[in-house]
Amino acid sequence: MDLISTLRRSLGSDWIITDPEIVAKYSSDWTGRFQGNVVCVVRPTNCWQIEKTIQIARRLGIALVTQGGNTSLVGGATPVREAVVLSSEKLDDLEIDTVSKSAVVGAGVTLETLNDAARPFGLKFAVDLASRGSATIGGMISTNAGGIHVIKYGSTRHQIIGIEAVFGNSKVISRMEGLVKDNTGYDWASILCGSEGTLGVITRAIVRLVEIPLHRTVGLIALSSLDDAVELQMDLRKSFEGIDAIELMTASGIELVGKIHPTRFPLDNVTPFTLLAEVTGSQSYELELAEFLDRHPVVTDAVIRCDSQGEGLWLWRELHSEAIAREGLAHKLDVSVPLLVVSEFVRSLEDLISSGYTGISPVIFGHLGDGNIHINLLGEAIDDELDHEIFALVAGFGGSISAEHGIGRAKVSEMSLTRSPDDIEMMQALKRICDPSMILNPGVLFPDL
Ligand SMILES: Cc1cc2nc3c(=O)[nH]c(=O)nc-3n(C[C@H](O)[C@H](O)[C@H](O)COP(=O)(O)OP(=O)(O)OC[C@H]3O[C@@H](n4cnc5c(N)ncnc54)[C@H](O)[C@@H]3O)c2cc1C
Known part of the structure; x- marks a missing residue:
C-alpha cells in the first residue's frame, strides 16, 4: 500500500490533504526563498494520530516536517527533501x-x-x-x-x-x-x-x-550615530527600570517602510538611526520620558505617544519585514553580538559589503536592547559567500549567527562557526536517541544525516 493510502487507513481521510493547490501553501516559506516537495499534509488533532504518523513515516522511510504558522525566516518548516508536512493547525486547545x-x-x-x-x-x-x-x-x-x-x-x-x-x-x-x-x-x-x-x-x-500593564508610553527617537543609540539604550535602562522594549531602525529601513505605511513619518527628518523605546506601568511615563529625552545630549528629536496611540509609532518598526519582502528576495541574517561591540561590528559589516559586494544594500534593524541585529541583504544576485563572510565576522566578534530565528535550512553549514565539534556531536547524539530513524526535519539544524 502506498504512503497516502496507509495514512488514510490509519488516521482517517479527513486529516490528510492531497489537493495540490492546498498542498502548495505548505511547500514554500514566508520569504519565498525556500521551496520543498510536499507529498501530502497531515493535520492531526491528538497525540495518538501523531504517534501513528511517525510510525508510518519510520516504516516507509519518509521525512516528516512539522509546520506551525510557517513564518520561519530560515526555511525551518519547508522540507529539504520529499516529505509529509505535519501541520499543527488542529492542535487548538x-x-x-x-x-x-x-x-x-x-x-x-x-x-x-x-x-x-x-x-x-x-x-x-x-x-x-x-x-x-x-x-x-x-x-x-x-x-x-x-x-x-x-x-x-x-x-x-x-x-x-x-x-x-x-x-x-x-x-x-x-x-x-x-x-x-x-x-x-x-x-x-x-x-x-x-x-x-x-x-x-x-x-x-x-x-x-x-x-497587561495599564499604561504604555512609546517614544520614537532620532539619533545621528549607532554609538549614540547604544549610549542612549544604556541610559534608558538605568533610568526606567523594567523598560519593555528598545528597538533599532536605520534610515534605509524607514524609507522602505515609508513606501507602504499609511501615514507620514512622525519625526521632522529621517536621521541615520532611530530608536523606539517603550515603558509601561500602572501610570503613564509621558512626562518622565519627555524630560529624560529633552536632557539627553545625543537625542536630536523625539516624539512620544501614549497607550493605543503608541501603536502608530510601533507600526514603523513592525512593518520592516513586510517592507523588505516587497523589495525582492532578501537574505535575512539574524545575529547578535555583545552590546559593547555592536557599533564596531556594524562598521566592519558596512566595510565588508562596500569593499567586495557592489549592488548589495544592507537594511539593518533589530532588538538593540539584546544586541540583536537583523541584517537584510537586498540586491540583484546575493552571493551565499557574503552570508558566510558576515557569519564569520559575527563569530569573530564573539556573537551568535542566530539570535532568535534558528538555524533552519539557511544556516546549517555555518553552525561550526560558533558551536564546537564536541558541542555539535552531543546535539547529534541527542537527535539520534529522540529520532532514531532521522525522519524529523532532515536537513534542518544539521546536514541531512
Ligand atoms: C514579520 C515577521 C516578524 C518576525 N519577528 C520575529 C521576532 O521578533 N522574533 C523571533 O524570534 N522570530 C520572529 N519571526 C520568525 C517567526 O515568526 C518565529 O520563528 C516563530 O516562532 C515561528 O512560528 P511558526 O508557528 O510560524 O513556526 P513555523 O515557521 O511553522 O516553524 C518554525 C520551526 O518550528 C518547527 N515547529 C513548528 N511547530 C512545531 C511543533 N508543534 N512541534 C515541533 N516543531 C515545530 C518547524 O518544524 C520549524 O523548524 C518573525 C517572522 C515574521 C514573518
Whole structure:
C-alpha cells in the first residue's frame, strides 16, 4: 500500500490533504526563498494520530516536517527533501487559568488567538512578535522565539512551565502538571526549546501569562550615530527600570517602510538611526520620558505617544519585514553580538559589503536592547559567500549567527562557526536517541544525516 493510502487507513481521510493547490501553501516559506516537495499534509488533532504518523513515516522511510504558522525566516518548516508536512493547525486547545496566571495551549494556537483569549482577564503572553497573527505556540517554542520584549521578560524558553510532545521514537512525554518548581531531572521543555522540529512534535504546553500593564508610553527617537543609540539604550535602562522594549531602525529601513505605511513619518527628518523605546506601568511615563529625552545630549528629536496611540509609532518598526519582502528576495541574517561591540561590528559589516559586494544594500534593524541585529541583504544576485563572510565576522566578534530565528535550512553549514565539534556531536547524539530513524526535519539544524 502506498504512503497516502496507509495514512488514510490509519488516521482517517479527513486529516490528510492531497489537493495540490492546498498542498502548495505548505511547500514554500514566508520569504519565498525556500521551496520543498510536499507529498501530502497531515493535520492531526491528538497525540495518538501523531504517534501513528511517525510510525508510518519510520516504516516507509519518509521525512516528516512539522509546520506551525510557517513564518520561519530560515526555511525551518519547508522540507529539504520529499516529505509529509505535519501541520499543527488542529492542535487548538486553549484554556486560561486566572488563578495561576497561565494557559494550557495547543501547539497550533497562534500568539494572537492566545492573547485574544487572555485579554479579558487582563493577561497576555510575554513574548511578542510582528508575526503574531500566524506564528503558533508550538513554532515559538521550537524556535525559542524572542521578539520585542526579551529585555523585560526573557524569550519563549522562560515562559514554559509544562510541555507535551511526541518524539521521533514515538514516545510521548507529558509534563503538564504546570509546576513552577520541578527539578526532577532533565527538563524536556528546555530541550525542546530551539530544537526546530528535529526531536519531536510539540502537541501542548502550559505557558505563563503576565499582567497587561495599564499604561504604555512609546517614544520614537532620532539619533545621528549607532554609538549614540547604544549610549542612549544604556541610559534608558538605568533610568526606567523594567523598560519593555528598545528597538533599532536605520534610515534605509524607514524609507522602505515609508513606501507602504499609511501615514507620514512622525519625526521632522529621517536621521541615520532611530530608536523606539517603550515603558509601561500602572501610570503613564509621558512626562518622565519627555524630560529624560529633552536632557539627553545625543537625542536630536523625539516624539512620544501614549497607550493605543503608541501603536502608530510601533507600526514603523513592525512593518520592516513586510517592507523588505516587497523589495525582492532578501537574505535575512539574524545575529547578535555583545552590546559593547555592536557599533564596531556594524562598521566592519558596512566595510565588508562596500569593499567586495557592489549592488548589495544592507537594511539593518533589530532588538538593540539584546544586541540583536537583523541584517537584510537586498540586491540583484546575493552571493551565499557574503552570508558566510558576515557569519564569520559575527563569530569573530564573539556573537551568535542566530539570535532568535534558528538555524533552519539557511544556516546549517555555518553552525561550526560558533558551536564546537564536541558541542555539535552531543546535539547529534541527542537527535539520534529522540529520532532514531532521522525522519524529523532532515536537513534542518544539521546536514541531512
Ligand atoms: C514579520 C515577521 C516578524 C518576525 N519577528 C520575529 C521576532 O521578533 N522574533 C523571533 O524570534 N522570530 C520572529 N519571526 C520568525 C517567526 O515568526 C518565529 O520563528 C516563530 O516562532 C515561528 O512560528 P511558526 O508557528 O510560524 O513556526 P513555523 O515557521 O511553522 O516553524 C518554525 C520551526 O518550528 C518547527 N515547529 C513548528 N511547530 C512545531 C511543533 N508543534 N512541534 C515541533 N516543531 C515545530 C518547524 O518544524 C520549524 O523548524 C518573525 C517572522 C515574521 C514573518
